[in-house]
Amino acid sequence: MSLLSLNNVEVAYDRVFLAIKGVxxxxxxxxxxxxLGANGAGKSTTLKTVSGLLAPERGEVRRGQVTFRGKDLLPLSPPERVAMGLVHVLEGRRVFGHLTPDDNLLAAYPGRGAQSSFESLRDQAYAYFPRLAERSRSKAGYLSGGEQQMLAIARALMTEPRLLMLDEPSLGLAPVLVKEIFSIIRTINREQGMSVLLVEQNARAALDIVEHAYLLENGSVVMSGSAADLKQNPDVQEFYLGGGETADYHNVKHYRRRKRWLA
Structure with missing residues (x-):
């Protein structure tokens, strides 16, 4: 059953620039x-379309439908969307550096609208991210980049989401930390049955944990399928997984691939 559905969505910034086209x-x-996709492909814009964060950047949905649990999301404010069960972990972590991890988690706790107590959700978050429990009284600004990313995800879990949207969680992290964080995300998905929509440039790491993927180019979906199928696709291998010949990426092969995909 579909939890989230986007149908032919078009988003423009400043009523001029089309960021996504019929996604x-x-x-x-x-x-x-x-x-998946390169910088500027429209991945982050797609997530902001779902979470309702386009307006601060002067973006708007020009056409198309976005539904969550069968309900139209477009008329709803970002807080209303969070209350419905979706949460967006933004690129760059955005933790409150002057607060402790405990206080960061408390800031996200919905209070009386929550199904579980703060203590229960906090303990669950620390069980997934034991490093945070060890640093619970430190200022978040002094945590490492990996620990801050863990805190950003843990803070999102305090809203008890049904859909967790992650924007570039591997950004700036060492491979060993990326592997650890992605493994925890997979564990959360399996134990809680929580849906995950993961935006990533690290295609190899993403395809190792997801079941299905969409590839964006120039604001359009040019390929979709199971993770296994995309891993085997020669274009994906060459341009996103580091396989194939190391030819001139930006010239002949790139042109031919995009011409074929966008035809």
């Missing part, structure tokens, strides 16, 4: 889906 995708209940 359609689905995330099922309990599914893990990746949204």
């Amino acid at each position: 359609s995708l689905e995330v099922g209940e309990g599914a893990m889906v990746a949204l």
